[in-house]
Amino acid sequence: MRFPMIKRILAIEVKEYIGKEVLLQGWVHRIRQLGQVSFIILRDRSGIVQTVAEEGVVAFPGLSNESIVIIRGKVSADARAPGGVEVRVRDIDILSQALDTPPIEINKKIDLLKTNLDTLLTFRAVCLRNPDILSIFKVQAELIRAFRQFLIQENFTEIHTPKIVATGTEGGAELFSVRYFEQNVYLAQSPQFYKQIMVGSGLERVFEVGHAYRAEDHNTTRHLNEYVSLDLEMGFIENEQDVIELQKKLIQFMFTEVSSNCAAELKLYKVKTPQFKDIPQLTLIEAKEILRSKCNKDLKEAPDLDPEGERLLCQYIKKNTGEGLVYITSYPISKRPFYTMPREDNPEVSRSFDLLYDGEEITTGGQRIHNYGQLIKKMKEAGLNEKDFDFYLQAFKYGMPPHGGLAIGTERITKQLLGLGNIREASLFPRDRTRVAP
RNA sequence: GGGGCUGUGGUCGAGCGGUUUAAGAUUCCUGACUGUCGAUCAGGAGGUCGCGGGUUCAAAUCCCGUCAGCCCCGCCA
Structure with missing residues (x-):
């Protein structure tokens, strides 16, 4: 170590050291050589x-x-420098040399970087160095941090549940099968x-940030086979x-936090967080009626909106209310998992909902059945064997509060917020x- | 699982039967420049046009197969 006496400072802190000797460590972001003067742009985490x-x-x-x-160098204020401050180089030590030219352009702004998604993913370790690409994950981290902070404030407890499971949530069709010593198990499609069970345990309010696995044969811009699910569940509703x-x-809290803590990143992607007053709610029937009468799209007896319907509906809502999000409620019970609570006044209609954000579904949630007998009945109707779910049914057999919850797709909300083309x-x-891979 | 489309230097792409020695941009290298900031200017390097076969006097270009990828739908977070 050649400069043991000076402590490292970050790029963002340089402006606080005008006139002082500093030591920086980082990546050579760009070199601009002009005759006898050269500019070396240094990049670090800040x-x-x-x-x-x-x-x-x-x-x-x-x-x-x-x-x-x-x-190492001296910080000087100079109006010609970006940000009005720069470091006059006294010495440079190379800690680790780049042995080759990177396959993609790391120092390019996102709107100048024309590289295809496939190439970006093939060279993922390299392309993540591009600050604009990396900022997607700073925003994502902030969304998750805010999710966690808000729920902790609301007295939720964070839990971690197994991803290796013996049975699935709905039966087994969309589960990945895994060899587990002498038996076959599955990757959890949802917690x-x-x-x-943890609501029933007495915690009442729980949340989890964890992976979910879907063995679905989809290949679209909004599906992943492994994604991060922001789950919560609450009792006594x-x-x-x-x-x-809730x-x-x-x-609102998540968006406010991202807006104030990731202002630069949002600006980079030319987006703003939705400034909603109140998220409107439509029943599925109302939503279909708007599509039919206002958007010239007749979904007839369809039990759900299709992607085009979701896009058109969100456009309509935005035009007429200014809101970027909309809840769709009252889905038919037949379209929902067996544990979904039906309405008392109409058992064909469920107490479940979806949340659409700029034309795409980012959340599904609802009230769940808490009555043991009713749950068993629904489970049988769904063709499931109650014996396989004893671990689950125990929570209900000995008393379970009325409860409900939801899940937010992390990658989906990130994609929608930043206006990304592909999840x-x-x-x-x-x-x-x-x-x-990678 | 169904449908549509695309593979051309490191990267992005034009060309889609014959003056094409495969355009251009960017990256990279060399040179010029003491204030760049998408630097500029001059020069240079880099491609058996995904792979295999076929049609033709002639194939990046047309046909078949194959591999890879993208998009849409179903389904969902």
Whole structure:
């Protein structure tokens, strides 16, 4: 170590050290060489800062983009520098040299970077260095952090439930099968049963940030076979409206936090968080009627909206109310899992809901059945064997409060917020129909 | 699972039977420039046009197969 006396500072802190000697460590983001003066742009976790080498870069053989360096120099205020401050290079040490030119352009702005998604994913480790691409995951981390903070404030307890399970939530068709010593097990498609059990355990209010696995043969811009689910479940509710009310506050909090803590990242993607007053609610029947009468789309007897219907409906709602989100409620019970609570006044209609955000579903939730006998009956009707679900049914047999919950798709809300074209962009290392590496 | 489409230097792409020695942009290398900030200017490097077969006097271009990828639908977070 050549400069043991000086502590490292970050790029963002340079402006606080005008006139002082500093030590920076980071990546060579870009070199601009002009005759006898060279600009070396340094990148670290806090951002980028300009350094100036008066004698040119020839004094530092081996210096190239992406090499890891230690730069020592004096901070000077200069109106010509970006941000009005720069570091006058005294010395550079190369900690780790980049041996080759990166396959994609790391220092390019996102709107100038024309690289295809497939290439970006193939060179994922390299392309994540691009600050604009990396900022997607700063926003995502903030969404998750805010989700966690809000729920903790609301007295929820964070739980971690198994992803290796013996049975699925709905039966087994969309589950990945895994060899587990001498038996066959599955990857959990949802923490549904476990979070309900934990409501019954006495925690009342629980949440989980965890992976969910879907062995569905889909290949679209909004599906992953492994995704991060933001789940919550709460006891002692009146009905699904209590869950919706909580989620409205939750979503508002998440967006407010991202808006203030990720302002630069949102600006980069030219987006703003939705500034909703109140998220409107439509029953499925009302939604279909709007589509039929206002959007010239007749879904007839369809038990759900199709993707085009979701897009058109959101456009209509935005035009007429300014809201970017909309709840769809009262789905037919036949379209929902067996544990979904039916309405007392109409057992064909469920107390479940979806939340659409700019034309795409980001949440499904609802009230669940808490009556043991009713649950068994529904389970049998769904063709499931109650013996396989004894671990789950125990929670109900000995008394279960009325409860409900929901799940938010992390990659989906990230994609919708940033206006990304493909959900794979919102996953660090996406798992889709064919991609299992990197 | 069904349907549509695309594979051309590191990256992005034009060309879609014959003056094509495969355009252009960007990256990279060399040179010029003491204030760049998508630097600029000059020069240079980099491609058996995904792979295999076929049609033709002639194939990046047409046909078949194959592999890879993208998009839409069903389903869902």
